[in-house]
Amino acid sequence: MPRHLARGAVGFGALIAAFALIPVFGPATxxxxxxGVVALRGCPMCWAxxxxxxxxxxxxxxxxxxxxxxxxxxxx
Numbered sequence: 001m002p003r004h005l006a007r008g009a010v011g012f013g014a015l016i017a018a019f020a021l022i023p024v025f026g027p028a029t030x031x032x033x034x035x036g037v038v039a040l041r042g043c044p045m046c047w048a049x050x051x052x053x054x055x056x057x058x059x060x061x062x063x064x065x066x067x068x069x070x071x072x073x074x075x076x
Contacts, residue, residue, distance in 0.1 A: 001055075004047075004051055004054055007039050010036070011044070013036070014032045014033070015040075015044070017029065017032050018031075018033040061073075
């Protein structure tokens with residue numbers, strides 16, 4: 001979990017800095033954008049979905065009956 005959050009902080013920080021610092025340092029700051037994409041391993045939405053999966057791991061299970069699926073708390 002801490003590693004996932006660190007990747008998010010680096011990734012989103014680099015992406016935000018890439019565009020926010022353009023007025024100060026010029027277009028060279030856009031070189032931070034690939035750093036952010038690599039840290040997030042592709043896309044910000046994929047990172048967010050991965051975080052949700054990490055947080056819910058083992059707490060929820062999918063139960064399908066009669067063609068309808070529901071998320072229910074895992075039995076302990």
